[in-house]
Amino acid sequence: MYKEDIEMAKKARLFSYSPYSNFQVGTTLRTKTGKLYTGCNIENHGIQGICGERTAFAKALSEGERDFESITVVGAKKGEEPTEECMPCGYCRQFMSEFVDENFKIYTLQGNEVKEYTMKELLPYSFKM
Numbered sequence: 715m716y717k718e719d720i721e722m723a724k725k726a727r728l729f730s731y732s733p734y735s736n737f738q739v740g741t742t743l744r745t746k747t748g749k750l751y752t753g754c755n756i757e758n759h760g761i762q763g764i765c766g767e768r769t770a771f772a773k774a775l776s777e778g779e780r781d782f783e784s785i786t787v788v789g790a791k792k793g794e795e796p797t798e799e800c801m802p803c804g805y806c807r808q809f810m811s812e813f814v815d816e817n818f819k820i821y822t823l824q825g826n827e828v829k830e831y832t833m834k835e836l837l838p839y840s841f842k843m
């Protein structure tokens with residue numbers, strides 16, 4: 715696990731646009747070549763908001779990236795430190811599974827401890843055509 719990814723996710727979290735939930739999420743997506751793409755959640759009046767995970771993937775994918783190693787996710791209410799685990803939602807798990815293998819790592823924070831999961835653990839029976 716890379717400390718840098720956590721720090722970048724925490725900074726990206728501050729760009730969150732979340733006036734409805736006041737829940738700010740920041741992410742750092744790491745490619746297999748070591749490039750980092752950050753993301754945050756972006757809400758709107760309707761239901762078309764986007765989570766921090768998919769924001770980071772959209773940034774990376776739209777620049778041609780296809781090989782991903784891990785994503786780090788931190789989240790908490792505005793003004794609070796992210797000390798509780800912030801897990802990817804079901805939509806993001808299915809979305810990410812399109813582009814990663816089952817060993818792709820998902821990191822999140824529990825207190826000061828980094829928790830590590832694999833894609834297979836978070837989405838053992840994903841939809842595939």
Ligand code: ZN
Pocket residue numbers: 765766767768802803804805806807
């Ligand atoms: Zn999500």
